[in-house]
Amino acid sequence: MADSTPLLSQPDSSSSPDTQKPQPPPPPRNQQHPSLGSTVELCIGEFNWSQFLQSILVSLAWIFDAQQTFISVFTDAPPAWRCTEQAGNACKTANTNTVCNLPEGSWAWDGPTQASMVSDWGLECANSSITGLPASMFFAGCLLGGFLLASLADSSLGRKNMLFFSCLVMAITSFLVTFSPNVSIYSALKFLCGFARATIGTSALVLASELVGRRWRAQISVIGFFCFTIGFLSLPAMAYINRSSSWRNLYLWTSISTMLYCILVKLFVTESPRWLLVRGKTEEAVETLKCITSITQSNLNLAINNMSHEEETCDVDIFSALKILLQNKWSSRRLSSIMAMGIGIGLVYYGMPLGLQNLSFNLYLSVIFNALSELPSALIVLFFIDKFNRRITLLLFTILSGLFSVMSTVQVSKSSSSWNNNVQIVFELVSFFSACTSFNVYLIYTTELFPTCVRNSALSMARLAVVLGGMFSPLLVSAGRGNKFLCYGVFGLVIGFSGVFGIFLPETKGRAFCDSMDEEENKEKNMACGMLLA
Structure with missing residues (x-):
């Protein structure tokens, strides 16, 4: 027993270099497992048809969102009227635009x-506050729903369920x-319809962008x-097909089509899969990735198993996502700036x-032209978003919108009114x-500024x-009936100044998604250090 200690310590004290076996180098002390964000990018793999079809199906929700947003233009508008034959000339010679x-x-x-x-x-003779009450x-x-429902997609419901229930409630109230x-x-x-509709666009945008890799998300x-x-x-x-029928039919048609879409969802x-992993639902995330990924099953399981388990899971409740955004200096600064631009x-x-x-x-004609102008705006963003510097693009287009609005x-010519x-x-x-181009870039930029655990909440606030x-625009439009500058002039000044907050x-151009607040904060600090060293 007395000799046991020397025997155990003998290789360290008396063995020659010739008799020692080579030992493997110790692992580096700072070695880390792949992060959640890099793991998701790896697991999603190359863009494929499954991801494309999923994104198309999710994005269809915007169709029904737009219909409920603008349906009152046709259902609440006073219809045209005419003088009857019994009225004689009393009606025809009357100098009035109302009945x-x-x-x-x-x-x-x-x-x-x-x-x-x-x-x-x-x-037809009611006060404008009565006829405009439904739209208001x-x-x-939309305002109340955007605030109260902002973080449900980040917390308990998730992106898919939030999209499903929002569309379903909107369809039921429309019916x-x-x-x-x-x-x-x-x-x-x-x-109630506006309350439910408030989160459809945000849920659809976030879910579609998180189903694909960084290369195709924009x-x-x-x-x-x-x-x-x-x-x-x-x-x-x-509305044209329904011009000889009841205004209620428009709500009936749009509600039924939305209900059918809810079944597809x-x-x-x-x-x-990002939200599932952030919430710690690894098994569900793996099953989801099997449906959309282009990598093999073995590589998928290996990547998930090697993922760091020490990252923040961001287990938030309904309102804590907003609390998290406001209690961090960098996130509160981003949220206030992005909302000022919005x-x-x-x-x-x-x-x-x-x-x-x-x-x-x-x-x-002017309404048709305005609606059609959104198409080239979306095309420009579609083909050139990878080349756009987000901040400069927003600044340029907001200034351009403000300048032409003013x-x-x-009046260019005093002699020709038609000109x-x-x-x-x-x-x-x-x-x-x-303004449409600014709005499109603004939404994409917002999804890139915030991590997965609070992304939907941040986009909802935006x-x-x-x-x-x-909501302020109808007041300015009414004031602008006597002076155009109070309408389009104020529009131009406000949007031109809003771009400065960028x-x-x-x-965020070309930058990968972050999934936790800690990851985003570290990236913020690294960027700040890089700017100081430069």
């Missing part, structure tokens, strides 16, 4: 009484609108913008089409096109700022 000053029986609606909720409920309640619901007996019930249902995001334009352009066709859409962009994006009535140009209020009208609508179209800006944000 309120005409005797009963001297006029009649051109179409059926049920063509609009205004004629259906006899609101819709945007009020119930067809049974509205009066404007009060109609407005309450519009509020292009896939643009698909949603195309679908939104398609939804907007589908309304005039539906429930059966065929997969959950975001208010200016939203003011013009929603206000420009409303303000067309203040321009002396054919209203129907120019649309200026002025044509020039003003061209300036307005350039301004709206620039869209909430856009809706907030849009200089306080980091550039």
Whole structure:
């Protein structure tokens, strides 16, 4: 027993170098497992048809989002009227644009009484606050829903379930609108519809971008913008077909198609593998990746097993995602800057089409031109987003939109009114096109600025700022009826100034997604150190 210790220590003290066996070098002390973000990028693999079809199916939600956003343009508009034969010349010579000053029986609606909720409920002489109440309640619901539901997709429900339930509730309330007996019930249902609709765009955009790798996420995001334009352009066709029927049919058609889409989402859409891994649902993430990945099963399991298990899982509840965003200096700075930009962009994006009535140009043509201008905007983002510096692009397009918005209020020629009208609508179209491009880049930029665990919440707050800006636009449009500068002039100044907030944000072009707050914060510190060393 006394000799045991010397025997154990003998190789270290007395063995010669010739008799010692070579030992492997110790592992480096700073060796780390692959991060969650790099693991997801590896597991997703190359872009394939499964990812493309999944992204298309998710992005279709924007069609129904656009339909409910703009449907009141046709259902709540006062229909055309005409003088009756019994009225004689009293009606024809009357200098009025409304029927309120005409005797009963001297006029009649051109179409059926049920063509609009205004004629259906006899609101042709009601105060503008009454006839505009349903649309106002819709945007009020969007604001409240955007705030209260902002973090559900990041916490308990996830991207897929949030998209499914939002579309389903929106479809149900839209269906119930067809049974509205009066404007009060109609407005309450519009509020619920807007409340449910608030998270559809954000859930669809985030889910589609997280189903593909870094190389294709921007292009896939643009698909949603195309679908939104398609939804907007589908309304005039539906309204034209329905011109001889009740306004309720528009809500019926759109609600049924949305319900059918909800079935497709429930059966065929997969959950975001990034969100599943962040939430610690590894088995579900592996099953999801099997459906969309291009790598083999063995490599998939190996990558998941080698992933670092020490990363932040960001186990958030309903409101803690917003709390996390605000309690970190870097994330609160990003959120405040991005929301300041959103208010200016939203003011013009929603206000420009409303303000067309203040321009002396054919209203129907101008609305069509504005809707079509979103297509080249989406195409530019689709093909050139990989080449765009996010901050510079937002700054340039917001300034361009502001400049042409102000120019649309200026009379070019005092002698030719038609020339002025044509020039003003061209300036307005350039301004709206620039605002659409800014809006598209703005949404993509927001998804890149925040990590997976709070990405949906941050994007919801960004869209909430856009809706907030849009709520001020009707007031400016009303004020601009007497002075165009109070409408388009103010639009231009606000959006032009909003782009300046982008200089306080980091550039994200070509950068991989981060999945945790710690990972994003470390990247922020490394970027700051690099700038100091440079």
